[in-house]
Amino acid sequence: MELSPLAREKLAQIGELTEEEKARLKYSEQLDSLMARYFTNDLSPDDLWKQLKEHKEAGREFMLKGAQVKMLDVLSLSSSDADFDRLRRGILAVETLKDEGDYSMLEQDLSRMENLRRQYREERESTYHAMKEKVERQVSLAAQQLARQAAARGAVVDVQGSVEATIKASPGWKAFVSEHESTYHQRLREQVAKVKERLRT
Secondary structure (H helix, E strand, C coil), X not given: CCCCHHHHHHHHHHCCCCHHHHHHHXXXXXXXXXXXXXXXXXXXXXXXXXXXXXHHHCCCCHHHHHHHHHHHHHCCCCCCHHHHHHXXXXXXXXXXXXXXXXXXXXXXXXXXXXXXXXXXXHHHHHHHHHHHHHHHHHHHHHHHHHHHHXXXXXXXXXXHHHHHHHHHHCHHHHHHHHHHHHHHHHHHHHHHHHHHHHHHC
């Protein structure tokens, strides 16, 4: 296929790829496939370590950092504890393969992320419970009256469900959730970015 003058110019600007860049392109699909298997639990942290050890021994150490970055990219505040632990174990396992790795520093970074996730959950839960107590006091009398009227007709009123629905629909809860999510997501992104920057150096 004939390249357009613009495409030829772009290629000329890029220049010839280095051997390492060619290798990265060639093996990036293999890394994607490997990490997809890890993310879907087809590979254990030990299996991942063994596969990446083979790549390292073949001179492809760049795949170690690539695997760690991919795992950092999927860390989230909403990850289950089991998923977070699996990612943490994978990231640390890969670090042990590096000739100049910094296991203890990376472990501290991941502990900070875990602490951030715990703070995120605790703050959300405590705010929800505080609002729930307030709403329960406000609606309990009305709800009990409705429940008595419903019982007289043979119906049932879900008082607890009404309280929860009231909280979740309230502007105060929605505003809190929006700000809380934004603040903690930003803090997590900043922590992840610092770790990625250190991995690249």
